[in-house]
Amino acid sequence: MYAMERQELIERILLDEGRVSVVDLSRRFDVTTETVRRDLDQLERSGALRRVHGGAVSRERDSTAEPTLAERTRVRSEAKSAIARRAMEVIGPRFHGSLYLDAGSTTQAIATQLPERLSLAGGQVEIVTHAMPLAYALAGTPDADVTVIGGRVRTATAAAVGADTVRSIERLRPDIAFLGTNGISASFGLSTPDPDEAAVKSAIVGAARRVVVVADTDKLGTELLVSFARLDAIDVLVTDAAPDAALAAALSDAEVEVWIA
Numbered sequence: 001m002y003a004m005e006r007q008e009l010i011e012r013i014l015l016d017e018g019r020v021s022v023v024d025l026s027r028r029f030d031v032t033t034e035t036v037r038r039d040l041d042q043l044e045r046s047g048a049l050r051r052v053h054g055g056a057v058s059r060e061r062d063s064t065a066e067p068t069l070a071e072r073t074r075v076r077s078e079a080k081s082a083i084a085r086r087a088m089e090v091i092g093p094r095f096h097g098s099l100y101l102d103a104g105s106t107t108q109a110i111a112t113q114l115p116e117r118l119s120l121a122g123g124q125v126e127i128v129t130h131a132m133p134l135a136y137a138l139a140g141t142p143d144a145d146v147t148v149i150g151g152r153v154r155t156a157t158a159a160a161v162g163a164d165t166v167r168s169i170e171r172l173r174p175d176i177a178f179l180g181t182n183g184i185s186a187s188f189g190l191s192t193p194d195p196d197e198a199a200v201k202s203a204i205v206g207a208a209r210r211v212v213v214v215a216d217t218d219k220l221g222t223e224l225l226v227s228f229a230r231l232d233a234i235d236v237l238v239t240d241a242a243p244d245a246a247l248a249a250a251l252s253d254a255e256v257e258v259w260i261a
Helices: 002-018 022-029 033-045 069-074 077-090 104-123 132-138 163-168 195-207 245-253
Strands: 018-023 049-052 055-057 097-099 125-129 146-147 150-152 159-163 176-180 183-185 187-194 210-214 226-229 236-239 259-260
Touching: 002 018, 002 022, 002 049, 002 055, 018 022, 022 033, 022 055, 022 163, 033 049, 033 055, 077 104, 077 210, 077 236, 097 104, 104 125, 104 132, 104 146, 104 176, 104 210, 125 132, 132 146, 150 195, 159 195, 163 187, 163 195, 176 195, 187 195, 195 226
Parallel strands: 097 125, 097 176, 125 146, 176 210, 210 236, 236 259
Antiparallel strands: 018 055, 049 055, 150 159, 183 187, 187 226
């Protein structure tokens, strides 16, 4: 395979997955890691991607880049559904407590599956969210009362943000919060591109008794503009592949449980 052919395939993989690793591409193309690094360097010079430790990410993954909810929902949907199923194992039999659902494409997968899970739990549950699509999806769920927190609704996430939203969340104490993130790294913690979104997520982390972060592997090792929580502020990370050594060690030091879907 010629270098140009490999590079075209790398661009296609990035379009589908958002991130590539040197080791994975080396195995996939049966070439040395040095060859892959040269390909990635060439693609970075042409503006097709951004190099990161161990691989590369799409230019859309720059620290302030934020795809819309509709765009994110189409990416890695099977992995997000699997993560949602695994994450809901925190809802045990006869659960009668309260849940907070953050905005995002993976938490949207939770909202889709949650009614069936609650019917098995057999108890009445209070659900709170500031995400309009999630509230709509959960409206009318027989085993739940749904409360929507208002505020200015951002186009990118279809979720409420702002000072009133943050104050409303700070008055709550949900038993479990399912939290999304755009990035999670050993040194920077959890991060997102937008300061208003970061303020809301930080409030959720501070309010919940138990914080369950749901993040596919594209988010692991990634750092966005605004950090909103340290690793030791969360209880469980649910993802679809094991984190790399550095992140795994940091999560272990922070006593975060890592669940692989």
